[in-house]
Amino acid sequence: MRRILTELIFVAGLAATVWLAMHLGLRPVGQALSVIGVGGVLLVALAHLPTLAVLGLAWGMLAREADASPSVKFVWGRLMRDAGGEMLPLSQVGGLAIGARAVNLAGVPGMEATVTSLLDLFVEQVAKTPYSIAAVALLVWLVPASPLVGPAVGVLALTVAGLGVVMLRRAWMRARLVKMAANFDRRCTAEEAGAAEAAMAEALLPRGRLGLSLVLHVGAWGLGAVETWIALRLLGVDASLAQAVVIDGLFVTVRMFAFAIPAAVGVQEGAYVVLCGLFGVGAPTALAFSLVRRARDLVIGAPAVLAWQVLERRRRSTHAGRRA
Template structure:
């Protein structure tokens, strides 16, 4: 039922008896579940029979904060007087993504807003306030929660026009068919294995048939478990036909493993317990298969080496399962990133296809030996990449702390550290992917900070942090050069060339700044005065920020050590510092090249050669670091998409406003 906390948003939905069900579920429930990831605190269902709603659809309602009223006139008594209200047309169904975009735009505008589709109103939003409750009460008697009606002169608010595919008119059989087709198409998941995607062609028709029965998703999961265990048992029998039959049963288990989630999503029955049950049954079947395989080979060939290989395989499988759960599955989906998606696909049941093919050609021992080694490679590389990717979080925290200390104390107190970390990641992604000379990211950070925590000092803090970061980089390179002088195997002529290149790069940057802005413009610019004023007033904070940024650059040596160890290189601490110092120097010179295309691999090859290490190891080092940068850049773009949501003007164009807000 509804929460005791005053709702931030209430959604009014009507259950109309003569509106067709979409894949067996009322459209009101589908619309409610489309907003399950939006902070909606109360769904108000208008229905002629509350008992029928709760009796037939109790399982679907269980995941929602809801209440029900028996008539449109009773809606007012269920509304909280100081919360926003969204009313949806009961004779249609919104497309989930378009509905969330409309709601986001309404909250941004903070004004009464009607959503128009094909010339009629399909949704109306009222912002928080008593006027929202009065507006809904005034319109409920005219059918807002019962039937669609055009927005005319009595509606004082804004209008947004929906895209033609943003709404399904369920009075039209073609739109009912389109809604069901789109729902079925959405069943395919990004985490599907590369070969297991073929299963969807079979599992989806089976799931559609199951939705017309009383079979629950958990019952399908249990059936998948039983068929999988039966397949593993048959696979253990030492006979050619049994191996093929067992592999076919395991393939059927894979099909059913896809059906349980599909049925749950189609019938709105997804639950955390069901997801955990599905994951546990998957792992049980995997362990059973990898136990049955060496038993089959041992009984068939009586080869002494099969049992040790089987034990190695089981150990690798268990370690892989534990690693995937700890590093990927226990994390919320938005935090997993593209690397986790790749590992989820590899860890899927694609191996069943390989197992079936090798059973047909009577070469299951090939699978045993490949899986025994591959399972350990899988979990070792997973942890190695997790360490390489995860350690960068420390650098981002240090950079965020540097930004915090480069901010006015009032802003530093107002903005949480986690927000600064997110904006650092987002800004770095913009800088990394655009040829802007690391300036576009600073503009983006300023805009995103102003959007969430406007204090009037956003631009100053970004400029001060950028200058402090540059000084921190110079400080780290200066200290590192002292180490390089003892480690780098080059003579004075080469040092002269290096110094000349760095000097020329610095002069080039200064020339560009002078040409584009003019030294006089910089001397008189408001940002220059803001920076000078901050340094005069907060010398200690500026010094602390510079040291924190230098520490962030120094932390890169930890990553360099981890990468070297993952490549099997045993190098001294001075060599590690030399690698990182020279890398920072090269990055500072070639900062204009987007995504460091060719820079990481080429520069690391040259650096490793200069340090007397294998150039091939330097190339591999640069490739791993490049992958880490791309992974974090992808995460930064996700942060940008969340923190910087532009109005979806292409899908919901605004039309003329005819009146003042009510």
């Protein structure tokens, strides 16, 4: 039932995107895309690779083997997490599962992959708060008369309050993550809940690495603003870096509340039209910007998904050969 609901939400979002494109006019959107061209899309994809690397390093900081520098495994896992969440009709949880599976195939124990993946997601959500604060502050400074100022400040206040509650209930949050990891990993490997608790304890023991993971996540969000600035400039928009922070930072906040929608399809397109419009960017160009971001995910994610399928097939063939 849940899978059917997810698929229906995805189809509805896709239909909303098609309607928006038809409403704005396919020709204006196509003209905006022609400005950036294939070469521009490839450049945007290349600009995203440092962000993926930093996000992978942030995840690797939480692993037991961090001192042995297994960073490439977690960069690969992060790539697969994003590819699963952005390319496939899956929710964020589905992408999380694929990322943990990829890290497990790379040699990280299953429970450790699952626990650190969930903990990394939590740290990433915490890191969004200072980025959202910066985005709202710049919004108030750049366009104080915008009707979005009030809602943005209100949502930010709720986000900060929610983070405060979580920090006050750290023990509850830890127990919740352990329970999620045990339930999730039991479906894959049948390990007991005690293994999840042990893996969480090992991930949280070196507190310096947890702090470093948080710093890396904040830096990754900053790189996201640079990516937005590059894409807008390639589309012919004379945007400043401060405007890019507002657009990307507010979208990150919107995306956080749309986590159940696969790839935020429909939500992303509508949000970018509104946010880019704050700085005079036409709706067709804003929609083209969203499509460029989709194309970037396809360029990076498609080869990753294919490589993952090859690894899975090799693993199944190896196991079948051993049983024979």
